[in-house]
Amino acid sequence: MTKPKTHVRLDFSEGSSIGPGKIGLLEAIATTGSLSAAARELGMSYRRAWLLLHSVNAGFDEPVADLSTGGVDGGGAKLTAFGQKLVKDYREFQRRVDALAQKSFGGIQASGTPAVEPVAPRRAINRSVTGTKRRR
């Protein structure tokens, strides 16, 4: 019996979505108290983490995290109350989705061996509706 793992992305509107990547970044910010430390923890460039956080902040009416600049450590980052709630709600939601997936798909048997890269047709096969075949 295979226990399926789920990856859920939620789109609230165009340009406003959350998923495992963004939620993971918010959690790392909460743990480390800094965007650069969070990026390091996730093996992500600072630039990518900054862009990701910006896109979450811009996606909702309220910011999910505050960045403070200055100080010897280059400033910190912390989640807002809204950001904390978003993380908590997402994780609770994901637990329920996992349970639902287990209920719906727990009996499905995945093949044991990873798929061998197949040899795909090199180009679209031209199928004429009249039944004549194109010759090359």
Next chain:
Amino acid sequence: MTKPKTHVRLDFSEGSSIGPGKIGLLEAIATTGSLSAAARELGMSYRRAWLLLHSVNAGFDEPVADLSTGGVDGGGAKLTAFGQKLVKDYREFQRRVDALAQKSFGGIQASGTPAVEPVAPRRAINRSVTGTKRRR
């Protein structure tokens, strides 16, 4: 109030997963009775559709679709009973996940305007733990 849309991928094992793209292809195969027609309907190359279908077929102990070759129309494709059940179960699962998302996140307000592409820092800011700043 924003009604969130969900995108759910289910990973059964390494190399064995389903999500909206693969399920959409299976549905188009069921409707059209042919892989090339399904690919056309989805605006996908035949090669991509073939690879996608192969990866689903290889991912489980049973195939999800049978391809027949030959004939004036270049052969057809149809879902197996297992493939039909997979599509049905996924759509039912997705309906439940959508309802759950609505319950958990229906009150969240996405920002009305799509995010403007931000100007990200050009490179990682080097933050020394000793508090000294690197000069360029």
